[in-house]
Amino acid sequence: MSDNTKPIKNVVIRFAGDSGDGMQLMGDRFTATTAMVGNDLGTFPDYPAEIRAPAGSLAGVSAFQIQFSSQDIFTPGDRVDVLVVMNPAALKMHIQDLRPGGTLIANKSNFQKKNLKLAGYETDPLTDDSLNDFMVLDVEITELVTKALEDMKLPLKTVERTKNMFALGLTFWMYGRPMEPTIKWLNMKFKKRPELVEANVRALKAGNHFGDISEVFSSSYTVAPAPLAKGTYRNITGNYALGLGLLTASEKSGLPLFFGGYPITPASEILNQLSLYRNFGIRTFQAEDEIASIGASIGAAFAGSLAVTASSGPGIALKSEAMGLAVITELPLVIINIQRAGPSTGLPTKTEQADLFQALFGRNSESPIPVISAISPSDCYYTAYEACRVALKYMTPIIVLSDAYLASGSEPWLLPNLSDLEKIEVKFTESNGETFKPYLRDEMTLARPWAIPGTPGLEHRIGGLEKEDGSGNVSYDPENHQKMIELREAKVAGITREIDPTELYGEPIGDLLILGWGSTYGSIRTAVKRLQDEGKSVSHAHVRWVNPLPADLGEIVLKYQKILVPELNRGQFLKLIRAEYLVDAKGMNVVRGKPIRSYRIEEVANEMLESGR
């Protein structure tokens, strides 16, 4: 390492290249190492929808972003400090996010005519002065790794594949990260192919060494460990956390977990993950379609399992009829929607929060379902757990909203203490000798009893036809229908008693409240922190429960001159807030398939603060 090192607080790096260039792997290794040196971090992979678009094409660019810091951070960052590009297409797709003065590292070897043309460049941007705003470091990575591996006599393809390790080694040098964890990891990954271990380790070291000897960098940087709360941490993505949350709920409730799924991006990972856990006794079922996957889950719920189904927007649309059945039969069922950009197939790998109205209203008739949203990758764990707990306690289907950003984004996670989680108590009904009434309700929660097949004396029938209050018999009586609709609504509304008081970040009274839900948490918090540091009267409130809304929210919104609601849709939560509380909230509605950028929130907030009432 250079002895000329400068401490800095915060860095955002983005790696971009062809989908075959191993950018995700590189990102994962950088993340693991960064976690170990104790920085707070946030990551966000950005994949193309195509599995393998032609090499060098714009459609085939895959990227991974990480922000790491010596302070508490909440997002993968929005303005990139260091951009690593493996080819012209990656440069074209990502250069607009590099901040002026930022560092660009480009694999010069790949900037030949053919690749330039594929990316739509007439002239070589590395030489035509178009990148003068940045600090450009063009490195002949391909040549350098070829040289480093010369004596190994490996096939060209294998040599080419180590380019990412070179780039990784170089970025490790820039930020003084150790190489040992990666070397250890390579030894494990290629246990049976020692020549690949050797090749990759050599490339990694060559990259690192290049930093040392090249005169281009006047200094490297150090980012000190962040003052995180004491304890044991791991890095975790949102989807993985969801899976663990479901598993935890199964263990804590003593109920077997049944998961009905159907492959769809970006929800499939949950199906894949849970399918690994056969030794936990988990029953995953890949059904013939989305409808069958929720149908089987409802069947499993009827039979006494903790039943879960997951999908993404278009798949959720297919499930909506069955969701109505779960509503009228009042069975506990967790429905997870990993939202992606739409409509229709839309941008299947990109993020959006535009299924909020679908979750709230996307069924025929009055069909209330509680909706809870996760606010960060690690929060997905608690959200899944909470959803299971509430579904079981209230005998109701429940929707969990996550999105593509949370699903694959990651952050450090302080491991939970399982005994601190709120208890999940489940009691199946048993016969008391009297005629069983499947729709008699608990006085407080209005939940109906859970009487599962196989229990003597409780034989009963449920179904999609309207139920008579109490007996559960089919009823066409108008008064009864009114009553049942109101009862189902009241049951869901009563879930407010499960919601903690809304946490306010900032003063309880002020000029501006920024109100969000779901995955915009990190961006909003980052923006509000900076605004507060500038002395502005701005507070942040964030809801996880969208239905029902927290009981105290109506009071809170009245305490601010102005309200801003940033979200990744055209103003769905905004309309809800305006309708619910009759306040003149303003929206900030971004639908670019990417997380909202915190500096944009700052800009909009400043405009609102500056303009008079």
Next chain:
Amino acid sequence: MSQERGQKLARQDFISNQDVRWCPGCGDYSILAQTQKSLPDLGIPRENFVFISGIGCSSRFPYYMNTYGFHTIHGRAPTLASGVKLARPDLSVWVVTGDGDSLSIGGNHFIHVLRRNIDLNIVLFNNRIYGLTKGQYSPTSELGKVTKSTPFGSLDTPFNPPAVALGAQATFVARSIDRYPSHLQKMLGRAHGHKGASFLEVYQNCLIFNDGAFRLLTEKETKGDHVLELENGKPMIFGKEKNKGIRLNGFKPEVVTLDGDYSTDDLLIHNETDKNIADVLTNFTYDSEFPTPIGVLFVAKMSTYEDRLDEQIKTAKEQLGEGNLEALIRGADTWEVE
């Protein structure tokens, strides 16, 4: 009413307190009665029966059975039944469905549930019409059928349910008729006895919208010549006078008269486990040259989906040990913040 444990159940125990609301004279009544009569003999406690239906006239069935029941969504009964059975393999799970329910809107679930061989008993009431919506043609209505939605005749070739089932690799395929009570009871028993997905088609008369669809098979004068009652290991004889039979001429089946030229020795012997025979028999359905076969067309032994699942869980536990949640949550890469 709770039953005394250990006491043998009777038909009465399976009758729920709900009024039956099918049209008087509907074939569904018979199927309900034969089911209620058959269940006591199966030796299963009442609370372990679950009846699951979709939407349609037949799908009201669970409401009339004093067992656990679930009246679900149009076409989706097999999916819910699969979930119940996978969660609780010890239960006896029945799917009650109709021709529109299972072959039109639910076609996808129908083929996949059979393919998976989940141990369910699927009873399809085939009346070749949409009854509940008041008389539109169904996927089993014959070509050219004049109905409310096809005033000039239907344009599509019908499905033949046992052929669909065989194509979907069903391991048990049988057929019966609402007006054949003892045969129907026997088939319900056989369906139950088969471990795996059992498919039983029951021809059912809808006297309001498709009356007499199966008249030839149920009227005294005609049924002899039009119904072939299959018995395993027995030659295929039918006819009012028991003087006709099915013979294979090469691969081609033909109807022969036992009049000297042919004797029972020339006839095809039914073998329930022979899929080629099952194929030959199912093709008789819309062919007026041949009698309609009833009975068990095909049966095959195969492990069930739920057994395979249990096996996987067992093996995983043996090889990896009982799942340890805390260890899983920790994962491989953790670090400490002091």
